[in-house]
Amino acid sequence: MNEEQALHRILALTRELNDHNYRYYVLDRPIISDQQFDKLLTELTGLEHGWPQHTQPDSPTQRIGGQPIEGFESALHASPMLSLGNTYAESDLQDFDQRAQKILGRPTRYLAELKIDGVAISLTYEGGILVRAITRGDGTRGDVVTANIRTIPSLPLKLQGNDWPRKMEVRGEVFIRKPRFGELNRRRQEDGEEAYANPRNFASGSLKLLDTSEVKHRGLDAYFYAWNQEQATQGNQEEMLKKAIEWGFPVCPHHSGAGDLEHILQFIHQWETKRESLDFDIDGIVVKVNRYADREELGHTAKAPRWAIAYKYKTQAASTHLLSVDFQIGRTGAVTPVANLTPVWLGGTTVKRASLYNEGEIERLSLRLNDPVWVEKGGEIIPKITGIDTTSGKRGVRPVVFPKNCPSCDTPLQRIEALHYCLNSRSCPPQQLGLLEHFVSRKVMDLNCVGKETLELLWQQGLVRNPADLYDLQHNALSSLERMGDKSARLILDGLDASRSVPYPRVLFALGIRHVGETVAKNLARHFPSIDLLAQATQSELLSVHDIGEKIAEQVVAWFSAAENLRLVERLRSFGLQFSCELEGEHATSLSQKLKGLSFVLSGVFKRQEREHLKTLIEQHGGRVAASISGKTSYLLAGSDAGPSKLEKARQLKVALLTEEEFEQLIT
Ligand code: IVH
Numbered sequence: 228m229n230e231e232q233a234l235h236r237i238l239a240l241t242r243e244l245n246d247h248n249y250r251y252y253v254l255d256r257p258i259i260s261d262q263q264f265d266k267l268l269t270e271l272t273g274l275e276h277g278w279p280q281h282t283q284p285d286s287p288t289q290r291i292g293g294q295p296i297e298g299f300e301s302a303l304h305a306s307p308m309l310s311l312g313n314t315y316a317e318s319d320l321q322d323f324d325q326r327a328q329k330i331l332g333r334p335t336r337y338l339a340e341l342k343i344d345g346v347a348i349s350l351t352y353e354g355g356i357l358v359r360a361i362t363r364g365d366g367t368r369g370d371v372v373t374a375n376i377r378t379i380p381s382l383p384l385k386l387q388g389n390d391w392p393r394k395m396e397v398r399g400e401v402f403i404r405k406p407r408f409g410e411l412n413r414r415r416q417e418d419g420e421e422a423y424a425n426p427r428n429f430a431s432g433s434l435k436l437l438d439t440s441e442v443k444h445r446g447l448d449a450y451f452y453a454w455n456q457e458q459a460t461q462g463n464q465e466e467m468l469k470k471a472i473e474w475g476f477p478v479c480p481h482h483s484g485a486g487d488l489e490h491i492l493q494f495i496h497q498w499e500t501k502r503e504s505l506d507f508d509i510d511g512i513v514v515k516v517n518r519y520a521d522r523e524e525l526g527h528t529a530k531a532p533r534w535a536i537a538y539k540y541k542t543q544a545a546s547t548h549l550l551s552v553d554f555q556i557g558r559t560g561a562v563t564p565v566a567n568l569t570p571v572w573l574g575g576t577t578v579k580r581a582s583l584y585n586e587g588e589i590e591r592l593s594l595r596l597n598d599p600v601w602v603e604k605g606g607e608i609i610p611k612i613t614g615i616d617t618t619s620g621k622r623g624v625r626p627v628v629f630p631k632n633c634p635s636c637d638t639p640l641q642r643i644e645a646l647h648y649c650l651n652s653r654s655c656p657p658q659q660l661g662l663l664e665h666f667v668s669r670k671v672m673d674l675n676c677v678g679k680e681t682l683e684l685l686w687q688q689g690l691v692r693n694p695a696d697l698y699d700l701q702h703n704a705l706s707s708l709e710r711m712g713d714k715s716a717r718l719i720l721d722g723l724d725a726s727r728s729v730p731y732p733r734v735l736f737a738l739g740i741r742h743v744g745e746t747v748a749k750n751l752a753r754h755f756p757s758i759d760l761l762a763q764a765t766q767s768e769l770l771s772v773h774d775i776g777e778k779i780a781e782q783v784v785a786w787f788s789a790a791e792n793l794r795l796v797e798r799l800r801s802f803g804l805q806f807s808c809e810l811e812g813e814h815a816t817s818l819s820q821k822l823k824g825l826s827f828v829l830s831g832v833f834k835r836q837e838r839e840h841l842k843t844l845i846e847q848h849g850g851r852v853a854a855s856i857s858g859k860t861s862y863l864l865a866g867s868d869a870g871p872s873k874l875e876k877a878r879q880l881k882v883a884l885l886t887e888e889e890f891e892q893l894i895t
Contacts, residue, residue, distance in 0.1 A: 233278045240271040241283045245385065248287060252381030253477050284356055285385030290377050290443065299370040299435070304349060305396055306455055308363045310530060311513065311537040317492065320514065323536045324488045327516060330525055330533070338464045338517045339483040339494040342537055343450055344508040345402030346431040348376065350451075352395045355386040362434060372434045376401070378443035383475035391474055399451030399476075403430050404506045407446045416557065417665070418744045421585065421645055426508050440774065444746070448507070450479040463517045481505075485517040495538055502540070503574065511539035544603045545578070546616040547571035549596060552583065552627050554634050558661025559741045560648040562640060564589060564629070566600075566612055574604045582609045585645045586629040597623030653791050659692055662739045666694040670745065671737045672729055676715075676722035684708055694737065695798035698723055731758070731808040738795070740786045742779045750774055751783070757807035758796060762787040770854035773839070821894055822850030826859055828882075830873040831866030835887050838866075848894050856882055864890055 228236070244267055251257040251264075268287060275282045282289065314320065328334055347363040360376035362369040377384060379401065403426045411429075412422045423429040433445045451471055465485050471478050483494040495512050502509050516522050516534035525533040548569040555563045564583040571578050581602050583589055592612060594600075599616040615622065632639050633649035635657050640647040652658050663682050667674035677697070685691040690704060700723070705716035729737075735758070736748035743751065754772045755761035761783070769780035786792050800806050827845050829838060829852065836844070841864065842852045856863060856876045862885045863869070863877040877884060885893070 230278060230281075233274050234281045237271065237274050237278065237281050237283065237286075240267055240274070241286050244268060244271060244287045245285060245383075248380060249383070249387065249475050253472060253475060285383075287384075289384065290380065299372060301364065301368050302359070302361050302371050303368050304361060304364075304366070305351075308347060308349060308366050308369070308398065309527060309532055310366070311535055312531045313511075313537045313539050315539050315541060317495075317538075320488060320492070320536065320538060323514070327521075327525060327534070331521055334487065335521045336485040336487060336517045337483075337491050337514050338485050339491045340452055340513045340515065341479055341481050341498065341502075341505075341509045342511040342513045342539070343400040343402055343479065344427050344510040345400040345449075346427070346434060347398065348372075348401050348434075348449065349396055349398050349455075350376065350382075352386060352391065352397070354393060355389070355391055357382070357384050362431075370435070374439045375434050375436065375442045376449075378439055379447050379449050381477040382449055385475075387475040388473055396455040397451050397471070397476065398453040398455065399449050401430050401434060401447055401449045402426065402507050403433075403445070403447055405508065406506060411445065414744055416561070416563070418559065418742050420561075420742065422582075438774070449477055451476040452479070452513075460520050460523050462519055464515055464519075465517055499540060509540075510542075511537050513537050542603050543574040544601050544613065545571045545573040546599055546601055546618070547578070549594060549598045549600050549612070549623065549627075551596065552589075552594075554630055556633065556635055556649055556655065556657040556661070558658055558665050558739055560650060560652055560655065560658050562630075562633070562647040562649065564627075566594075568600070568602065571602065573602060573610065578602055578604075578610050580609070581612050583612065586642070586647065587645055589627050589629060594627040595623035596625045596627060654692075656686070660686055663691065663694060663697075665739050666697075666737050671733060672726045674719075674722045674726055676718045681708070681711070681719070684711075693795055695795055695802065698799070698802035727803040727805070729805060731756075731805045734799070734804050734806065735761075738786075738792075741782045743783065747775065747779055752808055758800075759806075762793070762796075767853045767855065767857060767859075768851065771842075771852040773842075818844075818847040819894070820849040822848040825850045825861040827852050827862050827864050827885075828854070828856050828860050828873065828877075829864045829866075831869035833866040833887050835891070841887075841890070844894060856880060862890075 244264070247257065247259055247264055247267075257264075271286065272288055275286065275288055312323075314323075324337075349361045349363070349369070350357060351359040351361075357373070357377065359371060360373045361371055364370060376382065405426065408423070408426045408429060416422055423432075429445075430447060433442055433447055436442050452468070454467060454471070463485065468478050468482065481498075483491060491512075491514055498509075498512060514536050516525060522532070522534040527533055550567045550569060553565045553567065555565055557563065564585070566581040566583050568579055568581060583594075592600075592614065594612070594615075599619055599621060600612045601614050601616050602610045603613045604610045629647065630640065633651065633655060636649065636651050636655040638649050638651040638655065641650055642648075649655050649658065652662070660682060663686070664679060666672055667677045667682065669675060674697075682691070685697075685700075685708070688708070690700065691697055700720070702713075702716050702720060705711060705719060706713050708716075732749045732752035733745075735752055736743065736745050750772055751761060751769075755764055764783070766777075766780045766784055769775050769783055770777065796806065822845055827850055829841060833841060845852050850861075853860060856873060858880060860877075860880070860882045863873060863882050864885045864887070865874070866887060874884075876882075
């Protein structure tokens with residue numbers, strides 16, 4: 228293929244893939260399978276690699292920058308991002324309507340939209356291309372978070388059609404869907420990390436991350452509901468929403484048609500209960516004057532427009548009593564306090580338990596046993612205690628005390644950041660059982676023949692204490708267990724046999740190292756293709772791996788420094804489990820040993836190669852990549868805008884600076 232043909236194909240693929248994205252994310256009507264989509268995307272990625280100068284700004288491959296940003300710039304909003312007047316009372320809506328009618332001298336019609344509980348964002352498109360995304364900030368000035376916003380797959384990087392204004396600002400809300408949020412939180416807790424508090428904080432925190440690939444992984448979404456046009460004196464909101472969809476914007480599918488206040492109130496009542504069925508959080512309804520000319524006439528106060536008001540739903544809360552607190556130990560030893568409550572009806576279900584997160588939360592609430600408490604259902608499935616119900620004036624007496632020792636094995640607990648841990652992973656029963664359950668689960672070793680009850684039974688009988696013990700099980704010991712016959716025993720042994728072919732990254736995940744979830748395990752296995760290499764890796768070598776931070780590196784080093792863990796690995800290995808893998812793709816090919824013994828740190832933006840590709844090249848030529856400069860660093864490979872602290876450190880430690888071009892000379 229020559230350059231011209233490549234350019235042709237790149238343009239066609241970019242257009243085609245963007246169209247499929249639009250059909251999938253905005254219209255919700257895909258016409259090709261995910262597999263077919265991935266195939267086209269792979270083709271485009273390959274072509275862009277060969278002819279990087281022809282990569283289009285709206286290419287779907289450009290949704291991740293790949294390079295961590297050093298910080299955010301701030302920028303002024305073209306016009307202030309105002310907030311809305313809030314109300315919980317319908318009478319305020321009547322007043323709002325009266326006031327509007329009075330100013331306008333006639334009735335006007337409204338449109339009601341869901342008030343999405345996320346973070347406001349302002350996007351600027353120039354010539355139909357997304358050029359800037361700014362957070363609300365203080366309303367006048369916000370953070371420029373364009374790279375992070377680009378990772379949101381439903382959002383158009385380039386607009387469709389051609390009747391959009393040359394320069395256009397749209398505003399909307401970035402949020403996370405509840406199932407995704409639940410899934411991420413579940414995994415986090417499994418990995419022994421603190422759960423994210425709620426979907427809104429999660430979304431706003433995500434926009435402030437410096438690593439765009441992490442933002443992409445989080446899976447944010449967005450809906451748009453406003454555009455900021457000088458000529459917005461023509462037209463109305465209803466038409467704008469239709470137009471926005473035509474241009475490729477994701478728009479919330481639920482809004483009322485334009486109508487009078489009566490019509491709007493009906494919409495509000497309807498969604499009071501229907502909102503439970505949405506897969507994202509809303510905290511109310513926004514009522515907006517439909518006609519833009521009327522909005523213009525109504526104007527705004529210093530804080531909020533006079534043409535819109537937010538009707539907020541009351542959070543669903545109920546008063547009940549705190550009966551007791553359980554301190555549960557997870558597989559990683561993290562202790563989670565869970566409140567037992569007098570059962571109470573709340574938002575369609577009976578609530579008996581509530582999460583208390585950590586010691587800080589208990590202190591914040593200054594909880595006592597038998598306290599009357601308020602429980603609320605937020606975005607999370609598990610309700611939470613939001614405060615003491617003071618209406619009766621009665622309180623409990625005995626304060627809730629966080630235990631000093633593990634309630635199960637009595638080992639003194641250690642506090643690490645906000646969480647308490649029992650570090651006796653080897654013989655603390657819930658941790659042992661938790662690890663066994665994790666090990667056999669579908670996403671790990673997939674031993675569904677060994678159910679939870681069987682594991683408990685095996686544990687109680689003292690037959691199995693750790694995953695390696697499973698492989699020592701004999702047929703007669705198994706079949707003599709309660710409710711277990713010859714057939715089930717066979718099934719278990721066959722399952723264990725089959726698990727010997729589970730690939731190394733999953734086996735690594737199965738070991739239950741704190742903070743080493745599925746993705747981290749894959750990353751580690753790619754860089755350390757055998758467990759022996761991983762076991763010998765130093766903290767700084769681990770830090771050089773993409774997405775491995777200090778917390779993870781520390782845990783990995785600690786795990787491999789414990790003799791019993793090494794013994795576990797040895798036993799599992801002797802049973803035939805996979806502890807190494809063939810390298811796939813570009814990492815596999817060793818090109819030379821020119822960089823043998825050299826250690827590199829990368830900083831800044833690179834023009835000729837992607838940062839990830841540079842890292843691969845270093846490794847392919849026998850070198851190592853580290854995250855931070857130390858006495859052992861051979862070179863600082865510096866692109867433009869290299870971090871000033873790294874440059875300074877390199878100067879102090881007399882580490883040589885290398886440009887991209889010099890680096891290329893080094894390996895050719
Ligand atoms: S219109 C002048 N429409 O609610 C402000 N806002 O309290 C016009 N929000 O900052 C905003 N869903 O972040 C509008 N359908 C919707 C909305 C919405 C959520 C948020 C937005 C705004 C806040 C106002």
